[in-house]
Amino acid sequence: MTRKLMIFISFISTRYFKKWSDERSFRSWQDKRIINHVNKIRKASLFYKHLWGDIPSSEWRSFPIIDKQIMMDHFDELNTVGVDKESAFQVAIQSEKSRDFTPLMNGVTVGLSSGTSGNRGLFLASDAERYAWAGTVLAKVLPGTILDREKIAFFLRANSQLYSSVQGRTIQLAYYDLLDPIEQHIQRLNEYQPTILVGPPSLLRMLAEAMEMDILAIRPVKIVSIAEVLDPLNKLVIENAFNQTIHQIYQCTEGFLASTCHYGTLHFNEDIVCIEKEYIDRSLNKFIPVITDFNRISQPIIRYRLNDLITEQEFCPCGSHFTAIKSIDGRSDDMFYLPAMKDLSYIPIYPDFITRAILIASNELSEYKVIQWNKDQLEIMIKLRHDDAQGLVTNKIMTSLNELFGRLECIIPKLNFTAYQQPEKGTKLRRVERKWSIDDPALIRSYVSGSHPMARN
Ligand SMILES: [Zn+2]
Structure with missing residues (x-):
């Protein structure tokens, strides 16, 4: 089959055929697909075969859960295309x-995922998987059909074979390397005039500012945020500058996980990945997703725990059966922990609580970042629209955060305010970051079943 035909089939099946009358028929379709898939993987992957032992495929929900560390430790036996980690x-x-x-290696594309230097991941994709991926992404992202003319400007950290599969006659795709200077991007965009703009929010934010300054003049019909968490501050600035809803794709090495419906709500792509x-x-409604991709064969992802913290949204007017996401709150290991006021435990503070407390304090903020350095010290980096508001804004943020900590009944940490610094080029923006860990995780207060103080509104 030709490349184009494969992309086209995947597009058509995603856009027009994956429809279910109700939630139950969708779940049963999904379950059947997963059972078929794990039957295949059991034969093809030595790692999974051993891991699952005698557990029948129909009981795949009892397979042991894996994570990035386990995947990388067993990379050679896990993948089904005979690629070894070192050479990859x-x-x-x-x-x-x-x-x-x-x-290519053994006929598959090898890519490197972003991550801290010691923690980088590898991903593999066969040609068939790349084309299916391209068709699915297009089905979920293109405002019209695959036959409409679109010019996509795609900003990414590294180009890869994965993305080259999309280039066609009706759909043009131009890559912009995030490592290139912003002035160059602006000039190229002005000439190219994209209809669809795809990039990380920190980059889209810079383009939004260039729009406001009239040095960028483009009129995309759709803007899609990828690769970083879209925080409410960047969302607002970008939507205002381009005068439209910003869409999102939640995609990582582990798969194409979620995309927005026409209401702008992110839904997990449960037609390809089970959550x-x-x-x-x-x-x-906060959870960590454990994902099972029931299409990917070269590097099977089955019951794989992500490092992301998600808040579920209970309802979306679009009526999709796929789980709706209220927010991607960041990495689960960026959750803050502060000592409790009344006992020796540590209270977990979700990244979105910090974000919200800061953003409601003042609308003078143009940039911010909060780092927990240790159990009683936070650094708050801010940049304001007007410098003379510094003292007032600092006080307001302090009050707002202290109110949050008070409600959560934790000991109020020392707050150090510093000037905002842009993240280094090529690194992901994280608004809330923890650079410290608790010696004894058993001390962390659990809210799995109990009611969180912030839920009692
Ligand atoms: Zn929806």
Whole structure:
């Protein structure tokens, strides 16, 4: 089958055929697909075969859960295309250095996921998987059909074979390397005039500011945020500058996880990935997703725990059967912990609580970032629209955060205010970051079943 035909079939099936009359028929369709898939993987992957032992495929929900560490530790036996980790890393790093992303290994594309240097992941994709992926993304992102002319400007950290599959006659795709200077992006965009703009929110934010300054003049019909958490501050600035709802794609090495419906609500792509919810706080609908991709064969992802914290949205007017996401709150290991006032436990503070407390304090904020350095010290980096408001804003943020900490009954930490610094080029923006860990995790207060103080409104 030709490349184009494969993309087209995937597009058509995602856009027009994956429809279910009700939630039950959808779940039963999904369950059947997963059972078929794990039957295949059991034969193809030595790692999973051993991991699952005698557990029947129909009871796949009892398979042990894995994570990135386990996946990387067992990479060679886990993948089904005979790629070994060391050589794959070499190929991927070489591609990144030379900016030539065409080399294949055993017929599959090798990519490097972002992450801190010691924690980088590898991803593999066969041609068939890449084309299916491209068709699915287009089905979920294109405002019209695959036959409409679109010019997509796609900003990413590294180009990869994965993305090159989309180039066609009706759909043009231009890559913008995030490592290039913003002035160059602006000039290229002015010439290219994209109809669809896809990039991380920190970049879209810079483009929004360039729009406000009249140095960028483009009129995209759709804007899609990828790769970083879209926080409410950037969302507001971007939506105002471009005068439209900003859409989102939640995609990582582990798969194409979620995309927005026409109401702008993110829904998990449960037609390709099954989501199990590991609740960390039921009263606040917060969970960590455990994902099972029931299409991917070269690097199977089955019952894989992500490092992301999600708040579920109970309802979306679009009526989709797929789980709706109220917010992606960031990485679960960026959750703050502060000592409790009344006992020796630590109170978890979700990243979105910090974000909200800061944003409601003042609308003078243009940038912010909060870092927990240790159990009693937070650094708050801010940049304001008007410098003379510094003292007032600092006080307001202090009051707002202290009110939050008071409600959560934790000991109020020392707050250090500093000037905002842009993240280094090529690194992801994280508004809330923890750079400290608790010696004894058993001390962390659990809200899995109990009611969280913030839920009692
Ligand atoms: Zn929806």
